[in-house]
Amino acid sequence: MTNKRITHHPILGSLDKQSTVSFTFDGKEYTGLENDTIASALMANGVRTLRKHEFSGNPRGIYCNIGHCFECRVTVNGKENIRACLTPIVHDMVVESGQVQPSPLDPTNEVLPKTYEDYEKMGGNQ
Amino acid sequence: MLDVIIIGAGPAGLSAAIECRKNDLNTLVVDEFPKLGGRLLGQLHQEPTGEWWNGIEEAKKLVDEAQRLNTDIRTGISVHHVAKVDDHFVVHTNDGKFEATNVLIATGAAETAVPVPGWTLPGVMSIGAAQVMTNVHRVKVGERGVIVGVNVLSAAIAHELKLGGVDIHSMVLPSKNVISADQAEPYAVMERLSRIAHLAPSAFIRFGSKFAKSPIVQKLAVKLYPKNGITMFDIPIHLRKAIVSINGTEQVESVTIAKVTPEGDIIPNSEEVVNVDFVCIAGGLYPLAELAAVMGCEFKYVEELGGHVPVHSEAMETAVDGLFVAGNITGIESAKVARSQGTVAGLSIAKRMTNDVSLDRQLDRAMQNVKTTRDNATIQFHPHIYRGRERVKAAYNRITETKE
Numbered sequence: 001m002t003n004k005r006i007t008h009h010p011i012l013g014s015l016d017k018q019s020t021v022s023f024t025f026d027g028k029e030y031t032g033l034e035n036d037t038i039a040s041a042l043m044a045n046g047v048r049t050l051r052k053h054e055f056s057g058n059p060r061g062i063y064c065n066i067g068h069c070f071e072c073r074v075t076v077n078g079k080e081n082i083r084a085c086l087t088p089i090v091h092d093m094v095v096e097s098g099q100v101q102p103s104p105l106d107p108t109n110e111v112l113p114k115t116y117e118d119y120e121k122m123g124g125n126q
Numbered sequence: 127m128l129d130v131i132i133i134g135a136g137p138a139g140l141s142a143a144i145e146c147r148k149n150d151l152n153t154l155v156v157d158e159f160p161k162l163g164g165r166l167l168g169q170l171h172q173e174p175t176g177e178w179w180n181g182i183e184e185a186k187k188l189v190d191e192a193q194r195l196n197t198d199i200r201t202g203i204s205v206h207h208v209a210k211v212d213d214h215f216v217v218h219t220n221d222g223k224f225e226a227t228n229v230l231i232a233t234g235a236a237e238t239a240v241p242v243p244g245w246t247l248p249g250v251m252s253i254g255a256a257q258v259m260t261n262v263h264r265v266k267v268g269e270r271g272v273i274v275g276v277n278v279l280s281a282a283i284a285h286e287l288k289l290g291g292v293d294i295h296s297m298v299l300p301s302k303n304v305i306s307a308d309q310a311e312p313y314a315v316m317e318r319l320s321r322i323a324h325l326a327p328s329a330f331i332r333f334g335s336k337f338a339k340s341p342i343v344q345k346l347a348v349k350l351y352p353k354n355g356i357t358m359f360d361i362p363i364h365l366r367k368a369i370v371s372i373n374g375t376e377q378v379e380s381v382t383i384a385k386v387t388p389e390g391d392i393i394p395n396s397e398e399v400v401n402v403d404f405v406c407i408a409g410g411l412y413p414l415a416e417l418a419a420v421m422g423c424e425f426k427y428v429e430e431l432g433g434h435v436p437v438h439s440e441a442m443e444t445a446v447d448g449l450f451v452a453g454n455i456t457g458i459e460s461a462k463v464a465r466s467q468g469t470v471a472g473l474s475i476a477k478r479m480t481n482d483v484s485l486d487r488q489l490d491r492a493m494q495n496v497k498t499t500r501d502n503a504t505i506q507f508h509p510h511i512y513r514g515r516e517r518v519k520a521a522y523n524r525i526t527e528t529k530e
Binding site: 009010015035040044049058059060062064065066 | 182247
């Protein structure tokens, strides 16, 4: 498993022993340290993609890491649009990446569902 | 009803809270971030004396003092609106509404975004994001990266990334476009670097001494800029190279860099592709002032202070009765200046609440201390900071005179 944790630092010293916290991201279990945010815990595990852009589907990760840009929004325990960079991990937290959303108003759209019914037929919301 | 709500638990907010609590005000400090200390937390650099400035330790000192005074400090609270109702304020947050007689906005600064083709790929982030990841969360943002934007902040953080064991391939300029403006112009970047060199920590001094102060020599230095860049902390700094694009499908795989003329224009067919796994974009800082704007505070655009700042007095009051500001929201300066401004704001609020005349002397001393701190600052973000401060003060006087 990828570990990006900086355990020894020439000026800041060795990382204090901290208890670990396990949580899931898109169904897979990860372990972070107490006081990690969702973004830092995932990055420590080598995971940088937090969501797909709602319209284009392009992969996105953190940008500002201080809560300002909202690029890192994820779903936490069913609640949408939570900023991964500001939210501390807690035991058994269920984190899900943002996915492409239907865009029924786009007249050129041939791939995405135009109604909620279409969306369900195409396998959405499952 | 609270006496004061302080928005932001960085150096300004915490030091203000300490003064408010010393004067027994009913005080609440809120911050979005789970840890206290604001952007002070990420800071780690060597002072000209050789001593290390460790933001985590500096933040802890302020937090300990505030907690010793039983200050109510809450994290994970985002303020999205503040309304003035009669003689008090209602602060709207994700955790309900709070009412207070005074509000101090100490929200600090945000980073100016510099768009580059491919900048939405995972692995591209602001330089401050990388700083927080490395020093606060102790996580490497990648193995080898490129920094886009050459300024005092990006150079300092580049060094911090190296200390964290992250390899920096080089620092280059953004390519010229309508947004990147003079960040992409080698002459302008060189001029800014030469102005700060004498103030900056030891390695900068060596770096800066390579530039002369005369504009003619600076121009010559840009023209004859070494092909391999000038090295600082073992990081090549290129003023004659700019990023053209960031490449990758699922995340950052490489960057395309081209040579540029002394004016910042791309030299055709000079592109090279460099394999990296992350990119940091450093566009500089601007005051994070939206909350002051929704409260009807007057603003002034002051280039020396980093952008639009809420008009305020030397005592940190705005023209909105009961609304105070402190720290980088009033102009981009060092954390030490923010901390001393916080003390001024705290005393001003205490004075408004208690009418205690003995606070006048303390307030005068605290205002003098802001100036002393400014004079002694290791890194000045802008050389004409005093001129900027004077312009804001004059604007404040104009507004209050009209009111009377």
